[in-house]
Amino acid sequence: MKRVDIDRRGFLKAAGAAAVGLPYLVRSSALGGAGSVAPSNRISMGSIGVGGMGTGDLHGFLSKQEVQVLAVCDVDSGKRESAKNIVDKKYGNTDCATYLDFRELIGRGDLDAVALALPDHWHSIPAIAACRAGLDVHAQKPFARTIREGRAMCRAVERYGIVWQTGSQQRSEGNFHRACELVRNGRIGKVSRVEVGLPTGGGSGNNPVQPVPEGVDWDWWLGPAPWVPYRGVLHWNWRWMMDYSGGQLTDWAGHHIDIAHWGIDTERTGPVEIEGRGEYPKDGIYDVPMTYKLTCKYANGIEMTVANNKQIPQGTKWYGDKGEIYVRRGHLESKPANILNEVIGVDETHLYKSRDHKQNFLDCIKSRKDPIAPAEIAHRSISVALLGEIAMLTEAKLKWDPEKEVFENNDAANRMLGRAMRAPWHL
Template identity: 45%
Template sequence: MTHEDVQVVAACDVDRNHRMRAKRIIDTHYGTADCAVYNDFREVLARDDIDMVLIATPDHWHALLAIETARAGKDMYCEKPISLTIAEGRAVVEAMKRYRRVYQSGTQRRSIGCFRFAVDVARNGMIGRLHTLHTYLSEGPSCGVEAPRPVPEGFDYDMWLGPAPYEPYTPKRCHGTFRWILDYSGGKLTDIGAHFNDLAQWGNNSDLGGPIHYEGHAEFPREGLWNTPMHYRVEATYSDGVKLIYHDTSPRAAKFEGDEGWIMVDDDGNVDAEPKSILRTKRIVKQSYAYWQGHHRDFLDCVKRRDPKTIAAPEIAQRSTTTCHIGNLCLRLDRPLRWDLDKERFVDDEVANTMLARAMRAPWRL
């Protein structure tokens, strides 16, 4: 809404309280009462006067909504991660090509100067040849057993579940805490890893590729509703021997290590490096991850130019999110995995290959 060349005309949410709050914010901004509200996304996509859609749902809806939006002839800014599974992500990439749509993944750190500075230092050889990339994603939470509760009035819980398996309602299953349940997300690896593994891939000049070998270990909740990793370490190796290591520690950050130095940036926008002379090569404006303007602007400009090459285009999002998904599969299976980048399949591991996609609850399908 802060961009003068865009007008928000509708809000859609399966929670009445959320969509009415969105309407109040939008109407207050424009000084009108014109914002339409919807419970069902299909009514939004049916409108001919809507050009672009912002998708900010739980992860298990991302791919399905992106593909339906493309079919409806609309461009989209979609929150990360691109998908719940690797197969879904590939389907999104192909749909954007087929329908010639502009897609921006919500990995906004790509458009924030201090994060880009660290990436540029790594990409341009200022710390020598890279040998190790570190991403610090913080530890995952746990909770106890949650008893089923009545669905709140005004909350379309069946639509919220959508393609996910049916489970009884409890508040900690939905809204912000869906991230800690594997039916809907991938925990810290896809929540924060979608950002920092993306930066690591970019800094390594491999954002259209990825590692080919993964190994790691994790501690999962022993009981309760949430079931994503709490404590974990994943080590992924690229074909040239560069390693990408995911840590469960804070602050959330990315660090690039080369044979002539290192550089690190955290989520508050703090940048440190060795040698310190690197920090004097450019004035660094400290901005936290919450600065969105540049990322939105890049998307809007690409829409106007009909340019699919946004700074976080679908193929880039697919490859970086794949590192997160494989990390989770490696931890869940508790064994090393080898990955074929071209075929997007595991090597000599048919059990792991069965986990590349998931069945969807009827009537939903890609």
């Protein structure tokens, strides 16, 4: 899809599709018709971060007829070339461009959108850069590594009218949607508490300093994180180190905490009180909590407990005064069982429905509507985990103002809301 000028696409972004006649403002080719879509009329995309998750997303977008992937970017040349080969094979040419520097990909000038799948410490900077360039964004969860970064991302999305989809794909799965709709419509009565179970972490040895693998640019990989020498942790396992991630807690917050919020209608706010305890490895290169348990209270009186799956079964469980609903991947159950047979009436709350997460993103690029997992909602999901991380590190009962996004009773905790970035990086 060639970029339309400000009078069309720009105004559509500015005003929102609901306020104007959509077909009038979007060229018909962008809407996609029957049969195949000519490359010049497709949504042109670039992929930044093409490791495990990024390659999965790349395959997902390549399977969509209305997408044309033009470029890939990674700091590991092996991953980069592998992704290029996938794209070139799909299109039968050698056109896919490769980049080490995401800024060059974003600055190409011929893209409509980017797919981001990077370690958490790299989530905010490329995302905001993409927003500034007016590119729509599909980004893997968790939304951000710190609360401050997350808020800056939300503001950039809002400022530039970006269509943002977070990779919280459980929202596009039927059982999760059904569970949340039943809870929202009072089928278990008044909800008093929610339990969220997430995976359990593990420890490691003290890896020695070692040569950086060939083809990997370590300085780029570290980016805004503090400088450390390479010690054998690169793809995937970065998520067990606090400089880059918060472990299983933050890795999965964008799934089951996100679903918990959806059910209790706290998607655009946060808890007012949080406390927690975690068991951290006392030695070894990994330093995120192996086990953890957090308790949050919301302004509406609901209490949410989040713990690793050795303490709470993985998934989300809501407790109401008339029953319970438990949902996890591939499973939905209720007490009493007949709740699941309930029909949601036409005048009741019908939650946003998507059955294909990536298609929902692409559809929203055309309609300029919010996708099912927009920035603000993703920010609020990961915020619970990030607040929990701070509560565990301070071992304090923290009072949180979800509007101002500051702690009301702990200066040390407020310091942890953001981190200095290694030069030259900044938001």
